[in-house]
Amino acid sequence: MRFARDHKRGKTAYRKGDPFVGTVKVARFLFHRGILEPDGNPMDALVTGPKVTKQVWDAFDAPEEQE
Amino acid sequence: MATRADLTFAREGDVVLSFATGTPGNIPTIWQALGCPKGTWTLGSSTASVDDGLDNWCTAVEASIEGASPGAKTITLSGSMELILSDDAYIDMDLAELANTYSFFQIDMADSAGTSTKTIVVGGYFTQFDHNFNGTGPSDVTVTFRASERFTDPS
Secondary structure, three states: OEEOOOEEEOOEEEOOOOEOOOOHHHHHHHHOOOOEEOOOOOOHHHHHOOOOOOOHHHOOOOOOOOO | OOOHHHOOOOOOEEEEEEEEEOOOOOOOOOOEEEEOOOEEEEEOOEEEEHHHOHHHHHHHHHHHHHOOOOOOEEEEEOOOEOOOOOHHHHHHHHHHHHHOOOEEEEEEEEEOOOOEEEEEEEEEEEEEEEEOOOOOOOOOEEEEEEEEEEEEOOO
């Protein structure tokens, strides 16, 4: 995700196009207010898609280990 | 799908509360949506209205948590606030209060123009969690939270 426009977050000022570094939760808060936009990062799907209700390290659809 | 940025809100500020249990010093990754406060939110000795805007909210939150003296501070989310509790969040908070489980609140704040945002996470223990079942609705929730740590703008 990257900033879609100039934005002040806390005491830090970001310029349009600056990459967002942070958690999915905060990114979703910012995205749904038009502050962030996708930039091709793998994080984008988690931010723009349905709400994630389980730990991201659950590996989602990763194949089970073969014995 | 329209996003919040496509919509127009009459409210000046925008605040979202979340709740999670955890361990001191570690910000949780999974949160329960607690609701969006409206009207007046009493934070310790500080009172602010959403209509006052983001700056006053931040000032009130920080003043309540930090205060004039060091050490833990009590945050009171009083019944004057329309706290929209989700069922899951209510159950989690009820259990945390009963078992004295270390808990966190995350407060995401944005101004109406979306030019400024702020996130505050506070951790601590419940000292009170009451729900008045007198038929006046979910706004009659009283939470007193003894905050012992604070994170401003956690990534």
